[in-house]
Amino acid sequence: MNQFDSLSRRAIEAPESGIVAVVNHGRLKPGLIPLWAGEGDEPTPDFIARPAADALMAGETFYTWQRGIPDLRQALADYHAKHFGKQLPLDAFCVTGSGMQAIKIAIEAVVDPGDEVIHLSPAWPNFSAALRLSGGVPIAAELDYAEGRWSLDPDRIASLITPRTRALFINTPSNPTGWTATIEDLTAILDLARKHGLWIIADEIYTRFFYAGGRAPSFLDLMEDEDRILFVNTFSKNWSMTGWRIGWIVAPPSIIQVLENSVQYQTSGVAQFMQKGALAAIEHGEDHVEAQVAKAARARDLFCDALTSTNRVVTQKPDGAFYAFFRIDGITDTRAAAIDIVDKAGVGLAPGTAFDRGGEQFLRACFLRRLDHIEEAAERLASYISSL
Ligand SMILES: Cc1ncc(COP(=O)(O)O)c(C=O)c1O
Incomplete structure (x- = not known):
């Protein structure tokens, strides 16, 4: 061989x-x-790059907090309070090495080999490829298309749920289609997840890129503390930081240690000087x-x-x-x-x-x-x- x-x-x-x-x-x-x-x-932009470069030159080059420096997690909590009207504790945040890694960690947290995860399609392909690499089985729920517009029939998701289904991966606004869930769509999906005891992995990384004004509807608008939702997110798009590879997860505080363990065994955390750049992005990047x-x-x-x-x-x-x-x-x-x-x-x-x-x-x-x-x-x- x-x-x-x-x-x-x-x-x-x-x-x-x-x-x-x-x-x-x-x-x-x-x-x-x-x-x-x-x-x-x-x-x-400079106002993000400079603090990172300064921190690097000042010797902030040691191992750091696996789940992210407290200042950055605090800034993320403030960001969510401001934009989603939700006051979440620091323990709801885990900094990751990109949105992609946030997805991988979310998959590892909820999927055992052979488990199925339903995602909407057409889709950015990295989710299903990463799921397969973890031994999971992606199941595509196709969006409907008519006259240049995409829409979701929640019954299509419902019809694909089996005893092996563990989670729903919902990317809204969507790459590539631009489809953006309405509050009614999100309510229908959350009802399904609650009814069947499923996790939702919510990829709302484009939520600020919403053209009707404000931000796109979010599961954060609906969720209760006991809901099983993992939000994967990234600094890449909002703050022109695609090459940095830094993101975050919002999760129920009761499972944050599990996510941190996953960080530990993949990258052992994001470089502290990069986190200083991310902190500046949140604090001064509006x-x-x-x-x-x-x-x-x-x-x-x-x-x-x-x-x-x-x-x-x-x-x-x-x-x-x-x-x-x-x-x-x-x-x-x-x-x-x-x-x-x-x-x-x-x-x-x-x-x-x-x-x-x-x-x-x-x-x-x-x-x-x-x-x-x-x-x-x-x-x-x-x-x-x-x-x-
Ligand atoms: C839908 C979606 N989710 C997640 C990501 C991951 O972004 P990154 O790994 O750059 O943080 C992307 C990047 O294109 C994306 O389109």
């Missing part, structure tokens, strides 16, 4: 990212406008978040209007997150199309094949980018579409 074949099945079967093939194809193309990744185009959301809102309008005016794309502006997820009339192989669009239009899109069931025929564009780039990308796409 060779080295590769003697690896664990789970490791061998973990998929490569469906976006990477397109990125590798177009990475070096001069003048390409990359809309394929889920991040904005601005580096982390203007930055608001500016990002305003920028995304303008880009969303511009990009979606340009697509619609081709008459070959039916799409509604997404309610939340910062992606357009659209189908181009006549295109069925989106992986080949994404490569062709790199070559002929100089725009980098993510193929829908990367986003699980129901997304195969779509393309995803991240529009959190300077407006002149979005305008140029939209023009190039429109002329590509008209040439088909």
